[in-house]
Amino acid sequence: MKMSGLLSALILLIIQGSLAQRVRVEQEVVSYPGQTVTLRCQFPNPGETQLTQVSWIFEPTDAERTNIAVFHPNFGASYPAKSPLSGRVSFVTDPPTLENPSIKIIEVKMTDEGRYICEYATYPSGNEQGVTSLIMLAKPKNLATTVRVNAGKTPVIVARCESSNGRPAATISWSTALNGNVTAPIETENPDNTFSVQSAYMLVPQPSDNGKDISCMVSHRTLTQPETFPMKLVVEYPPQVKIVGYDNNWYRGRTSAYLICQADGNPVPTTVTWRTLSGLMPEKVQVQENRLAVQNVDDTINTTFICEVKNSLGYGRDQISVFVREFPQPMKGAAIGGIIGGILCVIILVALIATIVMVRKCKRKNKDGPPTHKPPPPIKTYSYSDRPSIDKPVSDSQLMHHETEKEDAMKDLSAYHDDKDHYEPSRFSWEDKQSPYQDDRDEDRTMGEEDGYYITSSASRGSSFMSPAVIV
Incomplete structure (x- = not known):
């Protein structure tokens, strides 16, 4: 039974839809107040259906339907006098x-917004109709303002936004970094079918909120993009005062010492007053508006200075006690000395590191490079007693060089045997330099025991051997 009921309702809707399609109308028409709007209706290809009469019926949103125009081929056009559109509606053709x-x-x-029904009286099928919805649009008037408030501890309205006489109702939103709340929008329907919408922003106002940004945005069907109203909050508060300029280093004889009274308030402060806790202003103090200057600091400045600032909401004050020292504090000098000392330490450290690196590089180069002296040619050796005297002085470096070479030569020459203390000459005397080799005379000569050296006779001419060390 349920299925049969649903099937019957579906068939009825299909029949009604097929009938309604025979009357051609526009589903929706949009217009603005004061304009002329056309509502179209046609019954094309009636076929065997006889059209006897056509009527236009107005059905408001919240009222009963009413005939506003009737046409009969024999009786002509008729416009009921009780129609709310009387005098403003007519057929397009005459x-x-x-x-x-x-x-x-x-x-x-x-008030003309609603449903308009074009209904035909036909035979034999009966009445057939088409429905057009007339939508009236009204561009709203939008406005946003801030509310001048006093700083406090309770939430108050700080800004308002309103969209008046619009249709449909507008949508209002807020954009701000403030930590406040948006009130629920209030929507009011006006007698002319328009709507007015109001919204507000609430905040616990603080002096720091004065001048902060807040924006109201209104969106509406008649607007291509939301209308934005940027604003700045206005929060009023008594003056907030602070004295600056005292560095805790006022000493006897100091010049150009000063204090500045900084004040912030809304409305702008109008009066600045300097005084001391004792009531008497020192003679060496000069006051010019918010500046207090001391020409020469002495013991009379050792007091408490008070600055009072007033505006229309009240006054604010600040005070500072000055301590006059006998000698200045070496605050800046000590800091500069520490900085200079630190820079010098860094420079010394860098120079030390560079020196160590260079020394290591030089040692490595000397160790890995070729020998710095040329080995002497094979020579005839002499005993220390027979060695010609050398008048040329010998330096310490040369002596060290000689000792090194002597040790190397003694290691390489297996023919030497040392039983007594001796000194091994390494080069000829100045007279022997004229004929260094003397191979023909002393080739096979060996040294006696009294010389302290024994040389084997196998070291003949032409054989290879290591020469003894040379003293230069």
Whole structure:
């Protein structure tokens, strides 16, 4: 039974839809107040259906339907006098026809919004109709303002935004970095079918909120983009005062010492007053508006200075006690000395590191490079007693060089045997330099025991051997 009921309802809707499709109308028409709007209606290709009469019926949103225009081929057009559109509605063509009974409404009002039904009386199928919805749009008037408030501890409205006489109702939103709340929008329907919407922003106002940004945005169907109203909050508060300029280093004889009274308030402070806790201002003090200057610091400045600032909401004050020292504090000098000392330490450290690196590089180069002296040619050796005297002095470096070479030569020459203390000459005397080799005379000569050296006779001419060390 449920399935059969649903099937019957579906068939009925299909039949009604097929009938309604025979009357051609526009589903929706949009207009603004004061304009002329045309509502079209046609019954094309009636076929065997006889069209006898056409009627336009107005159905407001919250009222009963009413006939506003009727046309009969034999009796002509009729416009009921009780129609809310009387005098403003008429058929488009004169005389109208049943095939095209479109109407027009002049000077449309917001109250004209609703459903308009074009209904045909036909035979034999009965009445057939098409429905057009007339939507009236009204561009709203938008406004946003801030509210001048006093700083406090309770939430108050700091800004308002309103969209008036719009249709449909507008949408209001807020944009701000403030930590406040948006009130629920209040929507009011006006007698002319327009709507007014109000919204507010609430905040616990603080002096720091004065001048901060807040924006109201209104969105509406008649607007291509939201209308934005940027604003700045206005928070009023008594003066906030602070004395600056005292560095805790006022000493006897100091010049150009000063204090500045900084004040912030809304409205702007109008009066600045300097005084001391004792009531007497020292003679060496000069006061110029918010500046207090001391020409020469002495013991009379050793007091408490008070600055008072007033505006229309009240006054604020600050005070500072000055201590006059006998000698200045070496605050800046000590800091500069520490900085200079640190820089010098860094420079010394860098120089030390560079020196160590260079020394290591030089040692490595000397160790890995070729020998710095040329080995002497094979020579005849002499005993220390027979060695010619050398008048040329010998330096310490040369002596060290000689000792090194002597040790190397003694290691390489296996023919030497040392039983007594001796000194091994390494080069000829100045007279022998003229004929260094003397191979023909002393080639096979060996040294006696009294010389302290024994040389084997196998070291003949032409054989290879290591020469003894040379003293230069």
